[in-house]
Amino acid sequence: MKALPEPARLRAGDLASVGLEGLRGRPLRAVLSALGIAIGVAAMIGLVGISTVSRAALMEEIEQLGTNLLTVEPGTTLTGKDSTLPENAESMVSRIPGVTGVSATGLVEDATARRTDKISSATTSGIAVQATRTNLLGTLGGTVQSGAFLNAATSQYPSVVLGSTAAERLGIDRAGAHVYIDGQWFKVVGVLEEVALAPEIDRSALIGWSYAERLGFDGNVTTLYERSTEETVGAVRSVLGYTVNPQHPEEVQISRPSDALTAQAAAERTFNALFFGLGAIALLAGGVGIANIMVISVLERRQEIGLRRSLGATRGQIRLQFLTESVTLSALGGAAGVLIGLATCLGYAVYRDWPLALPGQAIVGGALAAVTIGALAGVYPARRAANLTPTEALATS
Template identity: 60%
Template sequence: MNTAPSRTGSPAPLPASGRLSPGDVIRVGLVGVRGRPLRACLSALGIAIGIAAMVAILGITAGSQAQIEAQIANVGTNLLTATTGNDLFGTKSELPTESATMVSRIAPVRQVSAVGTVSNATVHRNDKTDQRDTAGIAVQGTRLDLPATIGATIAKGTWLNAATEQYPAVVLGSVAADRLGVHSPGTPVYLGGQWFTVAGILSPVTLAPEIDRSALIGWDAAAKIGFDGHPTTIYVRSADEAVNDVHDVLAQTVNPQHPDQVNISRPSDALTTALAVKNTFKLMFLGLGAIALLVGGIGVANTMVISVLERRAEIGLRRAIGAGRGQIKLQFLTESVALSALGGISGVVIGLAVSVGWAVNQNWAVTIPTQAVLAGVGAAVTIGALAGLYPATRAARTSPAEALASS
């Protein structure tokens, strides 16, 4: 260490010009990033792609899950359906005409309704088209309490009432209305060989998508065009705590003589399954994002190795004027972490923009995955530190004489 005489005559230490404060070391490390902007951007790109993919996937999945959970909470999980099955010969069986009444006697049952398919009846906009073409629309006789039981709402017009259920009035499901090109109540349609007036159009029914593809007419009106009175689907709402108990006795109640010919289902299970499937896909796509992030980390490591080789003269000069190995190591670690952090922040911004844009496009509530944002930035910094560890250690171990001699 250099010394100089003090006022007392004893030597005093001179400051080591190569020894920088930690803040100065960080600023020196950032010089490497600013001095090679194109290389820095390309190195950060891999990190940005990986982080953007992970944040976007988590954001979109969170929005989708919130949407499904809201649907489940809105429609409930206490709806059961009983539909006709097949007999031993594969022939479609029939439910007894009084099956809905029998189901209503089960103590925990709160609401019961039914629909029955009108065989050989189709619906069209006019009487000039091929009446054998169903266009995927089923004509069904219905009970008046159907909307309350399945949670259906009227988008336009009105539902059937005690008067209109006996006359040629029809309510169309959302899909049926689109296929027929009917957009407002009062439109006449040709149904079962006679003209019916559209009384209303339903909004999409989450738990009963078959209703979306149906033309619904009153039970009595259906009997006038050939309906035999046998329901094909019975909808049952029970007390929440007794859903499983009702499920266990529903088939025997609907068709006591042939319970094996009745299919029982819980429509909300489809939403729960969709939620599980989305979680599975989320894990798969997160794995792909992690691979992209790993590739980006390798790119940063490669950039840092090249940077150390290019700056050997700088390293040797700094070591010669007193910079320690720790400062050299910190300088290059800072540059590596800065590169990764740049990519991480860019990736988070891109990922959030994608997830928000998707949510708006799908009319979902915008969900910001806060944990994903923090994890994305943290992962980028960690990758940067790991990627820069070897190059920084190599730079710190370079002797001043060797570095200056090779420059």
């Protein structure tokens, strides 16, 4: 008995051509099927990408501002009363090895800044007034938006520097205007940019330390700002309380403002897992859609399957044909989703003037997930097509 010839093997190019034939024959269905995958991948990369560039901008800001600024504030006594910082706190802190700058502010009680003298205290509480040292801006690393900061001369006169938020609330955008403080007019000599590490400065009206005493300022330091080298900030923090108040170090509150920004960056990284989950759900929905379309495609192309089987195509070749079609459909959707997601996050980064940080993990993960889901979605339709005998496939209903 003569042996039957072995079926011809499909080369990779032939397999791709056969697999793409179904997509070319039904382009609208292919586009709509791939759209679900594209939306899932775009959502994953877009959300993770925006989070990535946001975190990159935050880390860049932290690097510029530094993590070596510490703030010291009075706490409470054992009896629950508000404590005060000693008068020599600034000079004592300046002697700590590694300290590069010390400055302070003090709240001027019962004094508020108002735009005019016509505004009643019953209408608004006004802007808090703080006495400040002339080296405050240098210690904080802040900048002036308009005018100049207080110096040895202007701090002796009714001059005021407004924080960014205070200036906005008072309707003042540049130096030269006047504000009403404690029954007299003060000239605005400067308006500050936002001070990220000291938001309390943004909300304050800053006047000279010596002139504040004329308004009843008691001279007590409300907040002490200390700047040290990056290498010594830990050591300085460990002795800061004992240096400021040797007798009662427990009554001193010490904080590092940059910790809040660092925690925010860590939180954004945590949110990436949530964004991956949201994208995965959308990808799963897209995969179900592709599986549904492939099952319908098998039913519609029964005669094509029967004809190919009659001409010698094996079950494995039929299986690979439909599996290739499913993976290709998903891969095209994934590629479109990657482009849409990247365009979204990079466009948002350019709009916000943030660093262009690509979400590498999301790109690779999204592309691999799209191909994997396409393969899984095509397994059942491919097996169903391969199990059809030529007679079953060519039979008309």
